[in-house]
Amino acid sequence: MVTAKVADKIVAEVRFKSVGKIYHFDASEHSGLGVGDHVIVKTRRGIQMAEVAKISASSKARKDGTKLKKILRLATPRDLVLKQTWEAKDPDAFVACKRIATELKPSGIKYHQAEYNFDGSRLSFFYTVTEDEYSGVGRMLSRLRKTFPDCSVDMVKIGPRDLAKLLGGIGACSGDLCCATFLTEFSPVTIKMAQAQGISLNPEDISGMCGRLRCCLQYEYEQYVDARKHLPKIKKRVGTPHGAGKVVGLKPLADIATVVVEGQQHDVRREDIVPWKEYEALAAKAGSPCERHTSGGCSCHTEKA
Numbered sequence: 001m002v003t004a005k006v007a008d009k010i011v012a013e014v015r016f017k018s019v020g021k022i023y024h025f026d027a028s029e030h031s032g033l034g035v036g037d038h039v040i041v042k043t044r045r046g047i048q049m050a051e052v053a054k055i056s057a058s059s060k061a062r063k064d065g066t067k068l069k070k071i072l073r074l075a076t077p078r079d080l081v082l083k084q085t086w087e088a089k090d091p092d093a094f095v096a097c098k099r100i101a102t103e104l105k106p107s108g109i110k111y112h113q114a115e116y117n118f119d120g121s122r123l124s125f126f127y128t129v130t131e132d133e134y135s136g137v138g139r140m141l142s143r144l145r146k147t148f149p150d151c152s153v154d155m156v157k158i159g160p161r162d163l164a165k166l167l168g169g170i171g172a173c174s175g176d177l178c179c180a181t182f183l184t185e186f187s188p189v190t191i192k193m194a195q196a197q198g199i200s201l202n203p204e205d206i207s208g209m210c211g212r213l214r215c216c217l218q219y220e221y222e223q224y225v226d227a228r229k230h231l232p233k234i235k236k237r238v239g240t241p242h243g244a245g246k247v248v249g250l251k252p253l254a255d256i257a258t259v260v261v262e263g264q265q266h267d268v269r270r271e272d273i274v275p276w277k278e279y280e281a282l283a284a285k286a287g288s289p290c291e292r293h294t295s296g297g298c299s300c301h302t303e304k305a
Contacts, residue, residue, distance in 0.1 A: 010057065012071060014039060014050035019165070021185050022053060026068040038075035040118075046152060049075055049083055049118035079118055086116035093148070097125050100143050106136025112158075113166060122152045128163050161186050164210035171208065171216075178215050189213040193221040196228065198250065220253075227252035231270055239274035242266045 012027035025041055027033050037052045093114035101111055108131030115124050125144065127137075137155060145153045158166070161179060168180040179186070194206050194217055208214040228250060232238050236247045238259060245261035255270045 009068075010055065011068065012039065012052050013054040013056060014041065015053050015184065016048055016050050018051075019180060019182060019184060023050070024068055025050075026070045027055070028070075030071055030074065033071075033074070038080065040072045040075055040079065042069060042072060045124065045154065046117060046122040047072070047119070049079060075118075082120070083118040086118065086120040089120075090114050090116060093123060094125075096147055097140075097144060100140065100147065104136060104139050104143060106134070106140050107131070108134025109137060109140075112163060116151070120151055122154070123148055125153070125155045126158050126166065127155060128158055128160070160210040160212055161215075164208065169209050172214070173216070177209060179210075183215060186215065187218055189215060189217050193217040196221060196224045198252075224252050227255065231255070231257050232273060232275075237276045239276065239278070240266060240268045241272055242268070244276075 010027045010031060010033070012025050012030075012033055013022045014025055015022055023043075025039075027039075030039075033039070033052060033055060035052055035054060039050055039052060041048055041050055090113070093116070094111070097111050097114055108129060109127050110130050111125055111127045113126045115126070116122070117124075123144075141153065141155050144155075164177055165179040165183075169177050171177050190213070191201065191206075194201060194213070197217070197220065199206060199217070206213055206217065231250050231252060232247050234247055234250065237244065238247060238257070240259050240261060242259070242261045242264075245259040245266070247257050248260050248265065249258035250256070251258070251267070256267050257270070257273060259266050259268050259273075
């Protein structure tokens with residue numbers, strides 16, 4: 001059991017799903033709490049059960065200045081059994097939702113999952129918007145509340161990335177989707193990240209199953225940015241062991257620039273590349289007459305040899 005304590009506060013980092021976003025709660029009243037324990041907490045969506053992912057020490061409030069909510073209590077064996085019992089009822093609730101949607105025919109929305117909280121007091125239906133204009137959410141919610149009168153019913157709108165995380169699948173790398181296996185939060189991903197890595201900007205090459213830019217574009221972005229700082233820019237003229245040429249491509253992680261010299265492409269390592277001004281100066285010096293033997297008959301190169 002791992003715990004960390006300071007004089008005033010113990011902070012528990014918890015998640016509500018196995019690969020879910022991390023939330024922080026005040027665990028000062030539960031000093032024996034450990035990673036892997038289940039706790040009961042109060043959230044905007046009612047009383048929920050969460051798993052402790054980490055215990056850390058902190059004397060600070062949240063970034064917005066508000067205090068952390070306290071953990072209500074440790075989950076009991078009965079709570080864990082209740083959770084399994086209600087999880088088994090999720091599919092039936094989803095079937096009922098689909099049946100109601102078939103009857104009411106809401107426009108521009110699609111339902112994907114039903115989920116009870118651990119004690120069955122709350123039932124959530126997750127949906128996405130499939131068109132710019134949509135309607136029928138209110139009618140659906142009203143009907144669902146009548147169908148499930150013994151619990152509090154709400155509807156949760158999710159985005160394309162959340163949907164991919166929910167459904168899972170296989171990515172372009174032939175592995176399971178990152179969002180469904182280890183990504184707990186979505187970080188901003190931009191076209192600039194693809195450009196820095198020399199990846200084709202074809203939407204099919206840079207888009208994930210969710211239709212958004214692939215999360216993996218950010219994994220090596222900083223390494224590419226740092227590596228490119230030490231290489232010449234595209235279209236720059238440089239000197240190489242093959243002669244003077246123009247940079248037409250970069251292989252940042254290999255520390256190589258592709259240079260065209262007299263119509264031929266050459267991969268040149270960074271240490272063999274000479275800046276253009278320096279190359280011009282060397283070429284001019286090599287072509288100038290010997291300053292020591294102005295009358296001709298220079299043998300300096302023989303003497304140096």
